[in-house]
Amino acid sequence: MAERLSIAYSPCPNDTFVFHAWAHGLVPGADxxxxxxxxxxxxxxxxxxxxxxxxKISYGALPWVLDEYTLLPCGGALGxxxxxxxxxxxxxxxxxxxxxxxxxxxxxxxxxxxxxxxWAAKAVxxxxxxxxxxxxxxxxxxxxxxxxxxxxxxxxxxxxxxxYGLHSLADMGEAWEQETGLPIPLGAIVARRxxxxxxxxxxxxxxxxxxxxxxxxxxxxxxxxxxxAQEMDPAVADQHIALYVNEFTADLGEExxxxxxxxxxxxxxxxxxxxxxxxxxxx
Numbered sequence: 466m467a468e469r470l471s472i473a474y475s476p477c478p479n480d481t482f483v484f485h486a487w488a489h490g491l492v493p494g495a496d497x498x499x500x501x502x503x504x505x506x507x508x509x510x511x512x513x514x515x516x517x518x519x520x521k522i523s524y525g526a527l528p529w530v531l532d533e534y535t536l537l538p539c540g541g542a543l544g545x546x547x548x549x550x551x552x553x554x555x556x557x558x559x560x561x562x563x564x565x566x567x568x569x570x571x572x573x574x575x576x577x578x579x580x581x582x583x584w585a586a587k588a589v590x591x592x593x594x595x596x597x598x599x600x601x602x603x604x605x606x607x608x609x610x611x612x613x614x615x616x617x618x619x620x621x622x623x624x625x626x627x628x629y630g631l632h633s634l635a636d637m638g639e640a641w642e643q644e645t646g647l648p649i650p651l652g653a654i655v656a657r658r659x660x661x662x663x664x665x666x667x668x669x670x671x672x673x674x675x676x677x678x679x680x681x682x683x684x685x686x687x688x689x690x691x692x693x694a695q696e697m698d699p700a701v702a703d704q705h706i707a708l709y710v711n712e713f714t715a716d717l718g719e720e721x722x723x724x725x726x727x728x729x730x731x732x733x734x735x736x737x738x739x740x741x742x743x744x745x746x747x748x
Contacts, residue, residue, distance in 0.1 A: 469496055469497070469498055469499050470496075470498040470499070470518040470519055470660075470668065471498060471499045471501070471517040471518045471519070472484070472488075472498040472499070472500055472501070472517065472518065472519040472520065473500075473501040473502070473503050473507075473508045473511055473517050473519075473520045473521065474500070474502070474503075474508070474520070474521035475502065475503065475504055475505055475508070475521060476502045476693035476694065476695060477620055477621075477693075477694070477705065477709075478621075478690045478694055478697070478702040478703075478705040478706050479542060479705055479706055479708075479709035479710050479714075480521055480652075481686065481689050481690045481693050481694075482679050482683075482686050482690050482706045482710060483540055483672075483675060483676050483679055483710060483714060484500070484540075484672075484675055485675070485678075485679060485685065485686035485689045485690070486674070486675040486678040486679060486685070486686070487671050487672065487674070487675035488500050488675075488689075489689075491675075491678065491685075492671050492674045492675055492678065493674075494667075494671075495667070495670075495671035495674070498518075498519065501517065502693065504571075504600055504601065505521070505522065505523055505571065505572060505575060505601075505619075505652070506571060506572040506574070506575070506598070506600070508520045508521055508522050509522050509523055509526040509572060509574045509575070512526060512529075512530045512534060512655060513526070513529055513530055513574075515530075515533050515534075515657075518656060518657050518660065519537075519654065519655070519656045519657075519668065520534070520654070520655055521540070521541070521652050521653070521654055522652065522653055522655055523572060523574060523575040523576045523577075523651070523652060523653070524541075524576045524579075524650040524651065524652070524653050524725055524728060524729070525572070525574050525575045525576040525577070525578055525579045525728075525732070525738065526572075526574040526575070527653055527655070527725075527729065528729055528733070528738040528739045528740075528741060528745075529574065529738075529739065530655060531741075531742075531745050533657060533658060533659075534655035534656060534657060534658060535655065535656060535657075535658050535665065535747075535748055536653055536654075536655055536725075536746050536748070537653075537654040537655065537656055537665075537668070537669055537672060537748065538669065538716055538717045538718075538721075538748060539654065539669060539672050539673045539676060539714065539715055539716055539717065540654035540672040540673075540675075540676065540714060541650075541651070541652045541653045541654045541713070541714065541717070542651040542652040542709045542710075542713075542714065543648045543649060543650050543651060543711075543713035543714075543717070543721050543724060543725075544648055544649060544651070544708060544709060544711050544713065545638070545642060545648050545649065546638065546639075546642075546708070547623070547638055547649060547651070547708045547709060548580060548636055548637045548638015548639060548640075548641060548642075548649045549576075549577035549580060549581065549617050549618060549619050549636075549637045549638065550617070550618050550622065550623060550626065550633045550634075550635070550636055550637065551563075551568075551581065551615055551616070551617055551633070551634045551635045551636075551637065552604075552605065552608050552615060552616045552617075552618055552622075552626050552631045552632065552633060552634065553608065553614065553615045553616075553631065553632050553634045554608060554609070554611070554630070554631060554632065555630070555631075555632045556632075557614070557615070557632065557634060558632075558634075560585075560588035560589050560634065560635060561588075561589060561590070561591065563585070563589045563593050563614065563615055563634075564589055564590075564591030564592065564593065565591065565592070565593065565594045566593055566594050566614035566615060567593075567594050567595045567596075567597060567613045567614045567615075568581075568593050568594075568595075568596055568597070568613065568614065568615045568616065568617060569596075569597045569598075569599045569603075569604045569607050569608065569613040569615070569616040569617065570596055570597070570598055570599075570604075570616075570617040571598070571599070571600070571601040571604065571617065571618075571619055572598060573596065573598060575619075576649070576650055576651050576652075576728065577617050577619050577637065577651075578617065579728060579732045579737055579738070580637035580638070580640070580641055580649070580728075581617050581637055582732075582735065582737055583641075583731055583732065583735065583737075584635065584637055584640045584641075586735065588635065588640075593615075594614075597613055599613075599616075601618065601619055601620060601622070602695070604616035604617070604618050604622070605618060605622060605625075605626060605629045605631060606629065608629070608631055609629045609630060609631060615634065616631075617637075619651075620705065621697060621701050621702075621704075621705050623708075624701050624704055624705075625701065637649075641728075645724070645727055647720065647723060647724040647727055648713060648720065648721065648724045649724070650721070650724045650725045650728050651709070653725075654672060656668055665748060669748070673715060673716070676710070676714050676715050677715065679710070680710075690702055690706070722746060725746060726741070726746065729741050
């Protein structure tokens with residue numbers, strides 16, 4: 466009998482919604498994995514150290530882990546109208562105002578960071594100043610309190626930043642979609658290559674089944690989602706799930722893979738990530 470798989474994903478509503486069925490042994494023929502909850506910067510590090518079998522990571526971290534892990538074609542987060550925002554205090558009205566300023570980001574190995582750097586290369590020709598890495602829930606308070614000049618935010622911050630009196634200076638996803646016409650690659654699900662082809666296929670089937678069960682019976686995961694949503698308002702949790710769980714979560718498909726390749730190719734051209742080898746994204 467194979468050992469139970471270990472998986473790490475965030476406590477955010479999209480992840481708990483997607484993985485609820487599998488995590489609770491509700492997917493026929495698939496044993497429940499051992500779950501670790503961790504923010505994305507932590508899971509990126511776990512993947513780079515090769516510490517778990519399956520992880521939700523940033524697409525921005527993918528090039529550093531592809532020797533040991535393979536990208537699964539389901540379970541992750543891509544979408545439209547769901548990109549990271551650059552937030553400032555009122556009065557910073559133009560991207561050029563960020564020249565020489567301190568910007569807080571959730572990770573330097575995140576999709577958000579890659580999108581920010583690709584945008585800033587054109588929008589902030591004078592160059593920003595220091596980059597400070599903070600847990601994503603600390604970024605908006607840091608901007609509000611003047612500890613940093615701007616913050617790059619993800620997840621439910623799209624819905625709550627006005628509560629902090631902050632201003633959205635730019636939408637990284639909007640800039641990406643206008644330039645490429647592609648969805649935004651945010652979070653990837655990766656699994657150890659050493660699991661072997663047969664087990665990776667079974668794992669893919671389990672993840673996809675978990676996604677479909679979540680859609681078929683959204684109420685089943687409600688308690689699990691809200692228990693891990695870090696005091697998030699239930700209505701915001703629902704918005705979060707609606708935004709980040711979509712057709713690309715069930716299957717990356719041709720368009721999803723094109724978006725991932727476009728992001729990582731452009732980032733590699735700017736020296737932000739290692740270049741991809743041909744076939745690196747194949748399961």
